[in-house]
Amino acid sequence: MRLTELILILLISNFTFGQNKYVGIYNDRFSESIELKSDSTFVHNYRFDLSSSWTTGKWKVSNDTIYLKTELVSDSLQVRDSNGNKIKDSLVLSADLKINRIELNEFIMSSLSSGGQNRVKPPSKLYWKRNKLYRINENGTLDLRKLIAFWTDKKYKTYFRKETE
Structure with a gap:
């Protein structure tokens, strides 16, 4: 009986807390951020100069692929x-x-106003690897490009990095 209870507790905790490694705030180098919350909701923000955008919705994960579903207010x-x-x-x-x-x-x-809801659309699919979220292209490949930032000649990768706690 005790063994069964222990296994059940481990399974429930793994299922419940398995998404915790994904939860957090992720930023890219191009003024975008995604916050994945523990209640399976997300907030996507874009801020640049005087323009801004925000979008909310739900997220789910399957095999380290995160699916974002926008829910407009x-x-x-x-x-x-x-x-x-x-x-x-x-x-x-x-x-x-x-x-x-x-x-x-x-x-x-x-x-x-120069800001508002869903003016810059969030990605619909992201791949999680080592505390980074990689965009997934239409053809299913990871977006591994480096883009030149307009304020410098330096190139940056397009992934989102998780903020450190």
């Missing part, structure tokens, strides 16, 4: 006529993580 946009009567409702991308009911002027203001 939408607001309900109310459009009114000049008398204040509601004409229609539409779903639009939210400017923040909260689902809200917004008016046209709020939507226009958020559209004019």
Whole structure:
């Protein structure tokens, strides 16, 4: 009986905590980051100069390949006529993580900003190796290119490196 309980505890802990090696914040050299959270959600951020983008979603792993599935946050946009009567409702991308009911002027203001949700799309598949996340190309190969950074002539690899704790 004790042996069975021990094996069951080891199996459950391995299944539950097996994803912990992937959890963390990963940065590339081109202003992008991906945070893989322990609850199987992720946040992808892009920040460069005055522009920015954020995307949230769920992630899962299979054989060190991480699959990211974007889950967009939408607001309900109310459009009114000049008398204040509601004409229609539409779903639009939210400017923040909260689902809200917004008016046209709020939507226009958020559209004019240089940042927002899902403006730079996250990769859909990444390969994890030695605390690095490698992009996977359309043909299934790893993206091992080196790109020249615009602020220097130095070339950098395109992978995401895990932040040290």
